[in-house]
Amino acid sequence: MGEEMSSKPYIREISKTNWFYGQPRYMRYMAREVTCIFIFAYTFLLIWALRALANGPEAYQAFLAALNSPLGILFNLAVLVGVVYHSISWFSLTPQAMPLQRGEEFVPGNLIIGAHYGGWAVVSLIVLFLGV
Amino acid sequence: MSERQIQLEVLRYNPETDSEPRLQTYSVPCLNEWVVLDALNYVKDNLDTTLSYRWSCHMAVCGSCGMMINGEPKLACKAFIREYADQIRVEPLANFPIERDLVTAVEDFIAKLASVKPYLIPKEDKPIEAGEFKQTPTELKKYKQYTLCINCMLCYAACPQYGLVPEFLGPAAIALAHRYNQDSRDGGRDQRQEVIASHEGVWECSFVGACSEVCPKHVDPAGALQQVKIASTIDWYKEHLMPWVKK
């Protein structure tokens, strides 16, 4: 590539660890990514539930009691908030990743986002029906 | 005509005499309809002839006046003074080496842009007598938005991933590759895929989305990158799970 004008361009270093700090745009991205930890944590709860189930009725009752303790309820609430934030932030990005063209026009982004909420509701209802 | 005195803080760097950049403040009488570029031109014409910066069109078309204005990647010719307080800080585009004052070294971007073959590679060769390659409005609409890119590199300045991993091909280059891949007349996708579907290509992108937020032309490079990811993933499944299906 062409002759460089200067022999020593100045390079501004970026912090590898806190580059996102204080930048609302990057902080929002980090919040979206970090909230996946809640999903990760909840899978452990499910594994624990399965183990309790496998260990017999007493173990399962103990598990249920733990779930109903203040700590268990707090954990579930925190996970709910985290997961809802995670899902909403991802759903809002779907029109960019999956644009739909019908004829000359693109389907409005809100419809694509709405379809994802619809799908979410259907899956949740199925889970609910299987549960009761 | 209302006038307002603005304190314009400019990051200066002279490679011959400075070991690092320093801020210099100019007091500029700005008119209400001025953009930051006008203020810089005022400085250059009246206060300090040594100030270096790039510009050409003064109408958000040439893409050469990109800089950080109060920390945001902006076109200086599209950033109205009236939208800012009395003190404005102007720095060279982030994530690029500083050549001198507000001028950055852009060789890396140019090389990356060239590597994705951002031009039409026709599906079949046709003699000129055979006429033009036709396209319907629907086919045009499919990629039109990506043709609006003016190579201003604001998206690279906004992309933390490019800042952290300089090998990353980056938003505009991949969005332009996508523009030609989406073109009904084009047959060059396989050639471009080698570059854009590589690790330094789309897979370095974590969808921060900042590129699309700062793009002055609403190209939405982030969207293009996610679409390339999806298409490349489908390629992979076809190749490994259904080798009998032609791409």
Ligand code: SF4
């Ligand atoms: S995609 Fe937008 S921000 Fe990036 S170079 Fe093109 S016009 Fe500039």
Ligand code: FES
């Ligand atoms: S001077 Fe051409 S884009 Fe600003």
